[in-house]
Amino acid sequence: MRFKKKTSMTATLVLGAALALMAAQQPARAQAATAAAPTVTVPDLDGKCFDDIDRTLRAAGLRPKATDVHGPVDADAASIGCAYRQSPKAGTRVPRGSTVRYRSWFEAS
Numbered sequence: 001m002r003f004k005k006k007t008s009m010t011a012t013l014v015l016g017a018a019l020a021l022m023a024a025q026q027p028a029r030a031q032a033a034t035a036a037a038p039t040v041t042v043p044d045l046d047g048k049c050f051d052d053i054d055r056t057l058r059a060a061g062l063r064p065k066a067t068d069v070h071g072p073v074d075a076d077a078a079s080i081g082c083a084y085r086q087s088p089k090a091g092t093r094v095p096r097g098s099t100v101r102y103r104s105w106f107e108a109s
Contacts (some may be wrong), residue, residue: 037095044090045083045102053083053102061096069105077105 040061048056057064069077078084083102088094
């Protein structure tokens, strides 16, 4: 009876130590994975319009997210269908697959 109790206690201690070690390593693993993620440079969308915006961002490994303005037009708006106010800014390094937001405007019907 005494032997079983001692064995059970030892197993519990070993399991507890293993779980504590794994928990301590989790932040380091997550940080290493983030550091190892490939990054890309956000391209400048200035002067790009319509499909050219999407093509440029997707070629860089990024996802486009447009906010279409149908009026009134912002004071800093580019030509119809062209990008302005992009975020993150051109030249910023971001993880591949990140979303780049921009505004563009169209004539209201």
